[in-house]
Amino acid sequence: MQRYTTTAIILHWLTALLIISAFTLGLVMTDIPGLTPAKLKYFSWHKWLGVTVLAIAAIRLLWRKANVPPPHPASMVAWQKKAADGMHILLYILIFAVPISGYVYTLAAGVPVVYLGLFQLPVFMGPNPELKPLLKEIHYVLNMTMAAAVAAHVLAALKHQFIDRDGVLKRMLP
């Protein structure tokens, strides 16, 4: 069975690792009460992770355009193929939307992102206290949608591996 390219496989698992880290850190840091140095550190790390996810997502999309992914196995029925395509599109949208919403949210909060503490990323809007709560909510809802989509993605992969036994998962394994 045709596998994904090595580049696509590396980018996929790197994205997975970064998203899980950023998501976990997001939950942990927002649970810390008050103001502590650790909390501020986690916020910075969370933002750096998010920006990295966004950059890799852009690279992945370009790579995907140039390197067509392997086709669905012939054993998959039409609705499953459609569902798989739909889910992948949704995941791609979220991989962009989640970091972008976080980025806009932090700009509205008046805290620009200084990537790895080294250089400041573009500030295209000033602090906006009115918009801030809405952006926070959007970032949260998008994240929870992503968590659900990732769970479905993982379950589908496991179904292919252990129930259908059609080798779909192996195409993406390192």
Added chain:
Amino acid sequence: MKLTHKVALASLMGLSFAATAATLLKADTAKSSVSATFKQMNVPVEAKFKKFTAAIDYNPASPDASKATVEIETASIDIGDPEYNKEVAKKEWFNAAQFPKATFVSSSIKAAGAGKLTVTGKLNIKGKATDVTFPLSVKADGGKYTFDGVLPIKRLTYNIGEGEWKDTSMVADEVTIKFHVAAQ
């Protein structure tokens, strides 16, 4: 009749003399601002003080006779989040309960070229007083004046950020106080 006239004239002159000798200006706090800018993990953050008063005794003809007093309510700090504002008013930072006001009282103001003054005085934050000198620019428009100044300080001099917050890799020691006072 003549005498009264003279008295009136003299008192009028006296009044105008007093007016040129010292003009106590009233700051328009709605048009004025005081902020502190610092870096948190290299991220520039601007905190604004919402409540402050500025009394400026300014005479453009002889600036050296000028005086200035600024009082800032430390609990009025706004770093962009109500929850964090409360944290920053706590003991480790401003300790606003014990030190509700940060003050600056000038000891000398000297002319330093057109529209420029050099201000020296005592800056008192969190019970720590230090002598500071900073340049101040002044613009006059009729009877209205605007004063702009930038004063770099080090937060640890005033114990702003105690305990684990002494770590300057988290919050830099350098803080820039910026103020803009519109007065008339």
